[in-house]
Amino acid sequence: MSGQQFVGREKELSTLEGVLAKALHEHAQLLFVTGEAGSGKTALMQEFARRAQDADPDLVVALGGCNAQLGLGDPYLPFREILALLTGDIETQRKRGFLTPQNVSRLHRILLRVAKLLVEVAPELASNFLPEAALTAMIGKAVITKAGWLEDLERLARRKREQALVFEGNPDQAFVFDQYTRMLKMLAEQAPLLLIIEDLHWSDAASLALLFHLVRRLDSDRILLVGTYRADALATDQNGKHHPLETLLNELKRHHGRATVDLDLTPTREKWLFTNALLDREANLLDGEFRQKLFEHTGGQPLFTLEILQALNERGMIQRDEQGRWIAKGVLDWGVLPVRVEGVIAERIARLEEAPLAMLRVASVQGVQFTAQVIAQVERQSERQIFQELQRLAVRHRLIEELGEIRVGSNILSRYQFIHVLFQQYFMDTLGKAERRLLHGEVAQALESLYGSRTGEIALPLARHFHQAGIPEKAVPYLIQAANKAIILSANEEAITHLTLGLELLEQLPEGADRTRMEIGLQMLLGIARVYTLGFAAPEVEHAYGRALALCQEIPDTPEVIPVLVGLYGFYLLRGRIYTTAEIADQVQLRRLASQSHAPLIQLLEHWMSGVGHFWQGQLASACQQLDQVLAIYPSLPPIQNSLYLTDPGIATHCHEAWAFWLLGHMDQGLERIHQTLLLARKLNHDWTLTYALSFCCAILGCRREGAPMLEKAREARTLASKQGFTFWAPISQIYEGWALALLGRYQEGLTTMRAAVADYQATGAWLVQTVFLGALSEVCARAGKPHEGLQHVEAALAAASTTGERVYEAELLRLKGEILWMLAGPENQVEESFQQALWVARQQR
Structure with a gap:
C-alpha cells in the first residue's frame, strides 16, 4: 500500500489552522508539535503546510531542521537553513514535502525583497548565516545586478572570506538576534510566514535562544512559528542537567503559556480511526477482524502501521484482486510479524543485496542527510552507478529520498536523506566499531576532497568524522575552526564544547611544535569564551590564558602571544593586581622591540595597557599622555579584531x-x-x-x-x-x-x-x-x-x-x-x- 496520501489527524490540523488564523489576523504565534519517533510529526506538518498554502495565496513556508549528529554544537543550524531557503537555496529542499510548486513560486516572488533586506537591514546575517555562494549565486546575479545590489552582496561575500579564520568586527548575539527579527518582521509585511523548525530536541543552545528572542519580539506580525520535538529525548543528562529545550519550554510556558499538539496523547479512538482511514485510502475488502488485528499489533502508531502493511504486501499476505481491491489471502499468522517498528525495518533491509547495503552503511555514517559523491569516493564507484542504485533505493525500497543539489566551487554535490532517522540509526547499529571508525575516516577524506579550499564551511562535520575515525591531529584543527565560527556567532557555550573536546583529543598526540601550536589556539579561544560567559576575573580565564602564554614561550614569534597577553592583562586588572599588569605591559614592550611585523598594533596596546594602569592607580595626567598616544596610532591601523x-x-x-x-x-x-x-x-x-x-x-x-x-x-x-x-x-x-x-x-x-x-x-x-x-x-x-x-x-x-x-x-x-x-x-x-x-x-x- 502506498504511503503518500495523508489521512487522519483532523483534530490536530484544526488546532494548527486555528493558531495560523490568529497569526494572520491578530499577532504572531508559537506552537509546538511533539510525539515519539514515527508518530507522524513530519507528515502532519507537510499536510498542514499544504492546506495552509491552498487557503492563503500569499503564505510562504520555510523549513529548518536540527541535526542528530551535529545539532547541539552547530550554532543556529535551523535558522541558517530557513534563511538559505528564503534567499533562493531551493534545490537543497526541493524534493521535501514542504516545498510544493506554489511555495517555490512564492519564494521566488519574495526573493528581491529578501535581498534588499539583507543588504539594508541584516548584512550580518548575510555574512555569517549563509554560505558564500548564497550571497550572489543563489539569488542570481542577473536579478541582483538589475536591482543594483550586486556590489553590496559581493562586498558581504568578501567580508565573509576575511572573517573565516579571524574575528574582525564580529556581531554579538543580541545584534544578530535583532537583525534576524527585523528581517522577518519586514518580510512579513509583504507575505505572511509559516516557519517550521523540525527536531528541536537536537537543537543547539544558540538556536533556542534566538527562538525565545523571536517569541518575545514578534508582535502583530503575520508569522507562525512551529517547532517539533520528541519529549522522550528531553531527559536530563548524567550530571543531572536539564535539556536546554526543556528549560526553554518551561520559560515560554511561564511567560506566554504554551500551545502544544501532543501526538503521544492521541486518544485510542483517534488511533483506531486513523488505522481505518489509512486502509480506506484505496479500495479494499479488508474486514473488521483484519482491521482489529492490525490495530492491536501496531497500536495505531503511524510509521509502524505503514511498515507492517508494506511487510504484509511483500509477504503476499495481502494483495490486490482482479478489480484492484486489497484483500487478505487466507488465514493470516500475525505472530510471524515483527512486534516493533525496528523489526520491520530489519526485515526490509535484509532483502537488499550487499552492494546497496554497503552504500547505505556509508550514507548512515554521514548522518540522516548524506552526499552521493562521498559514497562514490568511499566505495570507489562511478557517480552514475551510485545514482542508479540510489534511485532504486528511493523508488523501489522507499528507504531514502532525494533532496537536490548544491554547488561547492566547481563541484556539484547531490544530497539525499533517509526517509526516517530510525533507518539511519539502524544502519549505523549494524556497523562494528572498527568498520565504523574506518568509514568515518574515509568519509572525512572524501569531504575534504570535494570541498577543497572551502572545508571551513563544514568544519564541524569534519571534526566529528575525524574524531570518530581516531585521527585527532585532523580533528583538532577543525574543532578550532568550529569554535571560531561559534564565537563569531556569539555561541560561546558551543565554542567551549568544541574547545574542551579539542583539548581532550590533544592528549592523544605526541609532544612537538604542531601540538603546541594547536593547544595555543585552543587555550586562547577558550580564554575568550570564558571571559564572555564567566567574566574577566574567573579563575578559568587565568588558567586558559596562562597555559597559552606558557606554550607561546616554546614557539618563537607566534602571533597569538599578543592577544594572550592582553587577555591576561584583563584578568589581572580585574582581579585588582594592578602592579602585575605593569609586568604584562613590559612583556608587550619586549615583544614590540623583537618584532617589526605587527609593531604599530603592539605599540598601541603597549600605550593602552600603560595608560589604563596609570588611570586606575590615580595617575591621571600620565594616563592621559599614554592614552593620547593610543588615539594617535588607532586611526592608522586596520579594524581591530x-x-x-x-x-x-x-x-x-x-x-x-x-x-x-x-x-x-x-x-x-x-x-x-x-x-x-x-x-x-x-x-x-x-x-x-x-x-x-x-x-x-x-x-x-x-x-x-x-x-x-x-x-x-x-x-x-x-x-x-x-x-x-x-x-x-x-x-x-x-x-x-x-x-x-x-x-x-x-x-x-x-x-x-x-x-x-x-x-x-x-x-x-x-x-x-x-x-x-x-x-x-x-x-x-x-x-x-x-x-x-x-x-x-x-x-x-x-x-x-x-x-x-x-x-x-x-x-x-x-x-x-x-x-x-x-x-x-x-x-x-x-x-x-x-x-x-x-x-x-x-x-x-x-
Missing part, C-alpha cells in the same frame, strides 16, 4: 580619558567625550564593547549626579548583559541602576538593588572598581538615613584601594568619609583630616 582583544581599544581609550577628564575637573569635556564614544561604540555592532562604554557613561553620570540619563543607560546595559549572558557586566549595570534610582529619590529601592548587585559583582572574583561601587553605596546609605552602614562601606573601599593600588577614586572616598563623619557628629579633627587628605590626593592626581 575585537573578539581577540575582547574590547575595542579605541573605545576603551576614549572611555578612560572621558572619566579622567571629569576627575581632573574638566567635567563638560568628559561628558562630551563619553557621549561621542557611545556613538562610536554603537557603530561597531559589538555588544561587549557597547556595554563597556555604557558602563563608563553611567560612572560619569553618577559622578555628575544626573540620575535620569544614568538610569536609562544602566538599563540599556543591563538588557544587553542579560541577552548576551555577560556575567561580568550584569551586576555592574545593576549597581549603576540602583545608584541612579537613589539619585532620583528612590532611596530604599536603589539601596536594595545596589546591595545585591555589589555582592554579585564581588562573587565574580573582581576587585577592580570596587572602590567606586562601595563609595557609591556608602553615599546612598548616607542619603537613605543609614550613615553608620555608609561609613562601613567607605572604610571598606579605602581598604581595597590600599590593598590593590586602585587609587583613582580615593579623593572622592576621603571626601565621602569626611561628610559621613560630619553627619555622625564625629571628632572634628577626623572630619578635617579626611577633607584635607581628599584635597591632597586630588592635587597629586593632576
